[in-house]
Amino acid sequence: MSTNISYGTILKNGMFGENPVFRLALSLCPAVAVTGGVKNGFLMGVAVLFVMTMVNGTVSLLRNFINPKVRIPSYMFIIATWVTVTDQVMAATQRAVYKEMGLYIVLIVAFAIVLSRAEMFASRNKLLPSLVDGFGMGLGFLLALVLLGIFREFLGKGSLWGAQILPGKPVLIMIMPAGGFFAMGLMMGWLNWIDRKFFGGTGASSGGH
Amino acid sequence: MKDMMKITLSLVMIFIGAGLIMGVTYKFTSPIKFKAEKKEKEEALKEMAPTATDPITPAGKWSVHSRNFEYYMATASGKPVAYISSTAGKGYSSFIQMLVSLDTDLKISEVKVLSMNETPGLGDQVLEKSFLDQFKGKPLSQIILIKGETKENIQAITGATISSRGVTNGIKDAVQTLVDKYGAGIKTAVQEVKHEH
Numbered sequence: 030m031s032t033n034i035s036y037g038t039i040l041k042n043g044m045f046g047e048n049p050v051f052r053l054a055l056s057l058c059p060a061v062a063v064t065g066g067v068k069n070g071f072l073m074g075v076a077v078l079f080v081m082t083m084v085n086g087t088v089s090l091l092r093n094f095i096n097p098k099v100r101i102p103s104y105m106f107i108i109a110t111w112v113t114v115t116d117q118v119m120a121a122t123q124r125a126v127y128k129e130m131g132l133y134i135v136l137i138v139a140f141a142i143v144l145s146r147a148e149m150f151a152s153r154n155k156l157l158p159s160l161v162d163g164f165g166m167g168l169g170f171l172l173a174l175v176l177l178g179i180f181r182e183f184l185g186k187g188s189l190w191g192a193q194i195l196p197g198k199p200v201l202i203m204i205m206p207a208g209g210f211f212a213m214g215l216m217m218g219w220l221n222w223i224d225r226k227f228f229g230g231t232g233a234s235s236g237g238h
Numbered sequence: 239m240k241d242m243m244k245i246t247l248s249l250v251m252i253f254i255g256a257g258l259i260m261g262v263t264y265k266f267t268s269p270i271k272f273k274a275e276k277k278e279k280e281e282a283l284k285e286m287a288p289t290a291t292d293p294i295t296p297a298g299k300w301s302v303h304s305r306n307f308e309y310y311m312a313t314a315s316g317k318p319v320a321y322i323s324s325t326a327g328k329g330y331s332s333f334i335q336m337l338v339s340l341d342t343d344l345k346i347s348e349v350k351v352l353s354m355n356e357t358p359g360l361g362d363q364v365l366e367k368s369f370l371d372q373f374k375g376k377p378l379s380q381i382i383l384i385k386g387e388t389k390e391n392i393q394a395i396t397g398a399t400i401s402s403r404g405v406t407n408g409i410k411d412a413v414q415t416l417v418d419k420y421g422a423g424i425k426t427a428v429q430e431v432k433h434e435h
Contacts, residue, residue, distance in 0.1 A: 065359075096248040096249075102249065121266075132355075186359055201360075205358075
């Protein structure tokens with residue numbers, strides 16, 4: 030990827046063209062695990078957004094210093110550092126939020142999307158485009174988690190962000206782990222259909238975990 | 239050989255830098271975190287015994303499910319007003335951590351779930367007021383889980399029997415412990431009354 034692409038394009042690419050969950054099909058584990066409610070999905074998305082931006086920035090700054098033969102361990106260490114920092118700062122300052130999602134934050138270390146953007150983009154680009162890419166990808170991830178959260182919480186619990194909208198639980202299985210896979214499949218299929226029908230795209234093709 | 243040195247150096251430098259960043263963050267955040275946790279614990283205990291005026295300090299330890307829990311005697315100007323214990327019960331997918339408080343008649347006055355990780359939509363219904371309020375005012379002998387209508391005992395939530403059982407067992411263990419520790423005086427009083435009749 031050359032560096033003269035505009036920042037707006039990079040941002041849009043992360044959010045739609047190469048949406049981490051629906052197009053790149055990376056980091057599907059957390060996308061299934063934490064989207065039982067809109068709130069959890071949103072909070073997780075925000076944490077990932079921060080970590081991805083910081084990791085991309087750091088990797089980009091150190092890209093000439095990191096030896097290519099040990100680049101993956103180096104990236105992992107940078108990711109682990111920023112996740113730990115996020116975890117500790119949140120535990121100290123955002124108690125209420127931390128109680129809800131403290132368990133999930135440490136999991137960000139293992140998100141394929143963070144490592145993949147460090148390798149694919151940040152290690153080959155200057156600081157600013159890398160920050161924008163991290164931010165855009167993080168935003169795309171956030172968007173996907175919130176979409177899945179809305180879909181699952183509304184159908185599974187009849188509520189949104191904890192506020193009851195429908196009486197009872199229309200499709201209870203949607204908030205169970207199995208429902209995560211159904212929701213993911215339906216959502217991805219629907220978005221692929223839109224892409225093919227209206228934008229002449231080819232839909233998601235790659236896969237990961 | 240020269241390459242190996244380069245690689246090692248590059249990795250070590252990154253490790254040192256990362257270690258420094260994490261160390262500094264820990265130094266600044268850990269005292270704040272520690273204080274916040276202590277304050278939250280005190281507030282939770284205070285909620286369990288609103289009439290207590292003295293600071294609530296641990297009176298002893300007990301254990302269940304090979305985990306340690308603390309119990310407390312809450313006092314107002316030296317006189318006991320409530321007995322509190324932390325406890326946990328094994329639910330469907332997690333240990334349900336709770337606080338229970340008894341009034342001076344050894345009947346449950348308050349139940350609070352601190353943390354749990356039960357199935358959303360099913361097991362997490364044990365957090366609902368309608369379920370937890372059933373425990374209020376009941377003595378140890380009435381804390382029995384029943385599947386079906388009951389006013390005397392505790393009615394299990396349909397579709398969340400295992401989580402309901404976890405909560406009930408956890409509370410029962412804690413109440414048993416508190417009764418064993420503090421019930422002696424009250425028990426003998428009851429027996430004496432029976433003797434007279």
